[in-house]
Amino acid sequence: MLRLTIRQMQYFEGLAQALHFGRAAAAMGVTQPALSAQIAEMESQLGLQLFERGGGRVRLTEEALALKPRIERILAEVQDLESFARRERKVLEGRFRLGVIPTIAPYLLPELLPRLKQGFPDLQLEIREAVTGALLEETNNGRLDGMIAADPVAEPQLSYRPLFDDPFHLAVPEAEAERIAPPVAQESMALERLMLLEDGHCMRGQALAICGMVKPITMESFGATSLTTLLQMVSHGMGVTLIPEMARKAASLLPGVRILPFAAPAPSRTISLAWRKTNPRQADFAALCEIVKEANRAII
Numbered sequence: 078m079l080r081l082t083i084r085q086m087q088y089f090e091g092l093a094q095a096l097h098f099g100r101a102a103a104a105m106g107v108t109q110p111a112l113s114a115q116i117a118e119m120e121s122q123l124g125l126q127l128f129e130r131g132g133g134r135v136r137l138t139e140e141a142l143a144l145k146p147r148i149e150r151i152l153a154e155v156q157d158l159e160s161f162a163r164r165e166r167k168v169l170e171g172r173f174r175l176g177v178i179p180t181i182a183p184y185l186l187p188e189l190l191p192r193l194k195q196g197f198p199d200l201q202l203e204i205r206e207a208v209t210g211a212l213l214e215e216t217n218n219g220r221l222d223g224m225i226a227a228d229p230v231a232e233p234q235l236s237y238r239p240l241f242d243d244p245f246h247l248a249v250p251e252a253e254a255e256r257i258a259p260p261v262a263q264e265s266m267a268l269e270r271l272m273l274l275e276d277g278h279c280m281r282g283q284a285l286a287i288c289g290m291v292k293p294i295t296m297e298s299f300g301a302t303s304l305t306t307l308l309q310m311v312s313h314g315m316g317v318t319l320i321p322e323m324a325r326k327a328a329s330l331l332p333g334v335r336i337l338p339f340a341a342p343a344p345s346r347t348i349s350l351a352w353r354k355t356n357p358r359q360a361d362f363a364a365l366c367e368i369v370k371e372a373n374r375a376i377i
Contacts (some may be wrong), residue, residue, distance in 0.1 A: 089141075089247065093141065096134070096135045096137075097134075109130070111153075123140075127140065127144070134191075149220075150218065153219025153353065157353070160358055167363045169364050170199040171198040172203065174220050175201060175202060175204055176206075176212035176216060177207070177371075178208060178209055178212065178224075178227065179208065179278065180278065180324075181323070182204070182206045184324050185225070188376055190202070202329075209227070213351075222361075225240075227280070227347065227349070228346065230351045234354060235353060236353075236362075237350065240370055241348055241373050243346050243347070243373075244321070245343065245344045246319070246322065246325055246336045248311045248336055248340065249267065250313075250333060250335070251312065260337070261340060268317070269309060271284060271316065271317055274301055274304070280319065286344075287334060304328075348373075
């Protein structure tokens with residue numbers, strides 16, 4: 078009879094992420110021989126080789142790749158079961174893993190984290206900053222409890238709640254600000270020099286949607302990984318870029334950068350909190366929504 082254990086599946090998941098026995102064992106707080114023994118036992122029970130070993134590298138076999146999403150779903154359900162069993166605990170208490178996209182994290186977290194620390198001293202918060210696609214995957218498979226991102230974040234396995242609208246502005250070089258008469262129309266020729274974040278960032282798609290009537294001519298030349306990098310490029314006259322309202326104060330402090338408003342109706346993005354529908358920590362998500370809204374009001 079096949080009798081896989083939760084521990085074996087946890088070790089499988091850890092090794093599948095690290096692809097290194099030593100690093101996986103260290104991350105899970107066990108010895109490498111103990112990890113290796115559990116993986117070997119799992120392979121024996123399944124009658125499958127799950128990992129290719131050799132040359133100091135570890136690779137998932139085709140069979141392991143097919144099993145991986147199922148094991149992740151099982152472990153996520155186990156985590157939800159554990160949370161349900163502890164449902165009598167206080168709001169926002171214990172471990173909570175929160176994902177935040179890079180175009181939100183640097184601006185929201187300085188206001189959000191002190192509020193959480195003061196209001197919920199028993200909260201053990203873990204922050205993961207990554208692009209939307211990665212956070213969706215990790216929320217779906219249970220490695221994150223929830224995520225803060227810009228819409229659309231609709232997934233069949235997730236619940237989500239809109240938090241606030243975040244209007245966009247245009248950051249331009251100081252020397253060019255006078256000839257770009259604000260408010261900036263979305264068909265303005267200034268958007269031909271729009272610089273974008275690299276593929277994978279949701280703001281890239283939002284930026285292209287905003288300037289739908291103008292084709293940016295610089296987007297193939299530049300692909301920055303952060304708004305900070307784009308703003309440095311703007312300050313040196315290399316082009317213009319979009320800035321969300323939550324980043325406006327920080328951006329306006331940079332020398333050589335002017336922040337201009339768009340003509341009404343100004344384009345914007347909607348920031349939402351998302352979590353698995355099966356996660357029983359509904360009171361935690363409700364409380365977190367209100368605190369995130371408070372933090373955003375302090376920013377703007």
